[in-house]
Amino acid sequence: MANPGTLKVRVDRDKCQGHNRCKALAPELFELDEYGNAQEKGDGTVPTGLEEKAYLAKSNCPEFAVEVIET
Amino acid sequence: MSQRPAVQDWATDFDHLDPKWVNDPFPIWDDLRQRCPIAHTERFMGVYLPTRYEDVRAVAYDPEHFSSRRVIVRETPPPRIPAPPITSDPPEHRPARMVLLPPFTPDAMKKLEPRARAIANELIDKFAARGNCDAAVEYAQEIPVRVIAHLLGLPEGDGDLYRKWIHEILEVGITDVSVAVKAAGEMTQYFMGPVQERMQKPGDDLISYLVHAKFNGQAMTPENVLGSLRLLLIAGIDTTWSGIGSCIWHLAKTPADRRRLVGEPQLMPTAIEELLRAYAPVTMAREVVKETSINGCTFKPGQMVMLSFPAANRDPAMFEDADKVVIDRKENRHAAFGLGIHRCVGSNLARLELTVAVEELLKRIPEFSLAGEVKWSQGTVRGPRNLPIRFG
Numbered sequence: 532m533a534n535p536g537t538l539k540v541r542v543d544r545d546k547c548q549g550h551n552r553c554k555a556l557a558p559e560l561f562e563l564d565e566y567g568n569a570q571e572k573g574d575g576t577v578p579t580g581l582e583e584k585a586y587l588a589k590s591n592c593p594e595f596a597v598e599v600i601e602t
Numbered sequence: 603m604s605q606r607p608a609v610q611d612w613a614t615d616f617d618h619l620d621p622k623w624v625n626d627p628f629p630i631w632d633d634l635r636q637r638c639p640i641a642h643t644e645r646f647m648g649v650y651l652p653t654r655y656e657d658v659r660a661v662a663y664d665p666e667h668f669s670s671r672r673v674i675v676r677e678t679p680p681p682r683i684p685a686p687p688i689t690s691d692p693p694e695h696r697p698a699r700m701v702l703l704p705p706f707t708p709d710a711m712k713k714l715e716p717r718a719r720a721i722a723n724e725l726i727d728k729f730a731a732r733g734n735c736d737a738a739v740e741y742a743q744e745i746p747v748r749v750i751a752h753l754l755g756l757p758e759g760d761g762d763l764y765r766k767w768i769h770e771i772l773e774v775g776i777t778d779v780s781v782a783v784k785a786a787g788e789m790t791q792y793f794m795g796p797v798q799e800r801m802q803k804p805g806d807d808l809i810s811y812l813v814h815a816k817f818n819g820q821a822m823t824p825e826n827v828l829g830s831l832r833l834l835l836i837a838g839i840d841t842t843w844s845g846i847g848s849c850i851w852h853l854a855k856t857p858a859d860r861r862r863l864v865g866e867p868q869l870m871p872t873a874i875e876e877l878l879r880a881y882a883p884v885t886m887a888r889e890v891v892k893e894t895s896i897n898g899c900t901f902k903p904g905q906m907v908m909l910s911f912p913a914a915n916r917d918p919a920m921f922e923d924a925d926k927v928v929i930d931r932k933e934n935r936h937a938a939f940g941l942g943i944h945r946c947v948g949s950n951l952a953r954l955e956l957t958v959a960v961e962e963l964l965k966r967i968p969e970f971s972l973a974g975e976v977k978w979s980q981g982t983v984r985g986p987r988n989l990p991i992r993f994g
Binding site: 550 | 707
């Protein structure tokens with residue numbers, strides 16, 4: 532597991548089709564716009580303890596739109 | 603349904619109306635995926651069938667070569683029955699879709715949850731004491747019609763009418779197109795009154811929303827509104843009814859999974875996704891409009907492509923233990939709601955209905971098993987049409 536604060540999530544807005552998997556699995560990290568398409572909350576920094584949820588969101592996105600970036 | 607010639611070789615002569623496919627398509631797809639993997643048939647005036655996840659995905663992502671102007675494989679191509687945005691290609695697709703998205707977000711769907719739970723319980727009340735039921739007829743099929751009617755602001759009792767049209771368009775209409783066309787006409791007629799009424803006097807239902815909705819300052823044309831309403835009825839009912847039925851079918855024949863869900867209700871969202879993967883109800887189609895090739899297979903214009911999300915969901919190259927139902931599966935990029943720009947607009951509604959239907963049934967009737975012959979639908983949407991279960 533990475534050190535606190537070293538992970539960021541990012542939603543590729545061109546790829547996202549609004550399946551809502553990331554928001555369902557990690558509501559702390561993602562939010563939806565009025566059309567139901569996702570974006571990362573704030574600058575996408577993953578707080579300590581939510582690393583697993585970040586990877587879960589990534590591995591359940593049918594459009595491969597969620598990235599987890601190790602900074 | 604008329605008697606059809608027996609399939610000679612599934613790779614070169616497949617037929618999705620064949621009883622073998624209707625009753626258990628999974629071994630057929632598994633076999634094709636290993637040896638073919640893109641099958642073709644001369645039936646239905648020529649149809650391709652990719653069975654691997656990556657090929658299904660490639661077709662879904664390529665509206666330039668694979669058009670949505672026909673999304674159902676039929677014996678003969680019907681006069682066009684537009685139901686935007688599912689039958690739209692870029693650039694018309696985007697505005698027709700964007701206007702439909704806001705009323706189907708997860709938050710919007712949450713408002714329907716109390717009514718959905720009440721509907722489930724009203725249905726269970728009718729058969730709980732009897733000790734058995736047909737879970738497809740008395741439960742699964744009733745939930746989506748009532749929820750959709752509620753959402754549209756139409757009488758929940760009109761469900762029989764909706765199911766008649768769906769049966770005519772999606773099942774009978776595969777081989778007798780005139781039946782599908784007639785049903786579509788009846789639907790248009792049915793919606794005309796409520797649409798006009800809400801143009802004068804809007805309420806807070808979905809028809810009112812559609813009549814007055816704007817995207818980029820542009821209101822929908824009346825034809826567009828009627829087309830979208832037809833789509834919501836056709837796409838929003840037997841799909842979810844089939845999904846609910848398949849979930850109950852699995853839980854009836856897999857006591858270990860059922861008991862685990864009763865004991866660990868927090869597993870429900872993950873389990874529902876897995877059941878959606880394993881028993882994805884919907885197979886879409888595309889029409890080839892420009893010649894192209896994928897994985898060595900050349901797609902000829904004018905022919906159809908069956909877009910089997912259910913087959914893609916069983917691809918072992920994409921899913922570990924693809925042929926097993928693993929209700930706590932962690933990684934699950936399933937394609938039950940499609941891939942790319944045509945992702946099911948109602949996916950959040952479907953998830954709500956599936957979750958509510960399974961949760962309420964398990965709360966009231968935690969023990970049940972199969973009690974007779976299961977009959978499956980045929981065609982575009984797969985699910986049990988008869989599902990006799992006994993309780994206890």
